[in-house]
Amino acid sequence: MATETLTHTGKDGKGILITAPAMKQLANLMQQQGSGSVLRVGVRSGGCSGMSYTMDFIDAAEIQGDDERYSYEPADAPSFEVVCDPKSLLYIYGMQLDFSTELIGGGFNFTNPNASQTCGCGSSFAV
DSSP states (O other): OOOOOOEEOOTTSOSOEEEHHHHHHHHHHHHHHOTTEEEEEEEEEOSTTSEEEEEEEEEGGGOOTTOEEEEEOOTTSOOEEEEEOHHHHHHHTTOEEEEEOOSSSOEEEEEOTTOSEEOTTSSEEEO
16 A cells, blocks of 8 residues: 655645645544644654654644644645644654554654654654
8 A cells, every 4th residue: 555645734834744644634633623623733842752743733722923824725634734833843843643453653744854862662762
């Protein structure tokens, strides 16, 4: 089975690269969250390599004034918005978000061009 390598960026052509399988999964999850929700991505201290990725659904009312906002428009699902705080964006700008249904190693996977070191779990990194 061939893996789709098509990636999507925000409407402005910037932001986090999201592969087709991740777009499909995020669109499904966003529909379950209901209207008025957005996906917040970021980083925090901790994890095996020093920093770890965060992803969470928040209410659109929680978007901060300095957050970067990116709109994604999947071909076969409603559009959704991803927000990221400026500090986290320094570490993850250009990152690719993928999704796998494999039994081992499945779920969301991050490929970060800014990371100098990553751990085996794929959810933490160092710069």
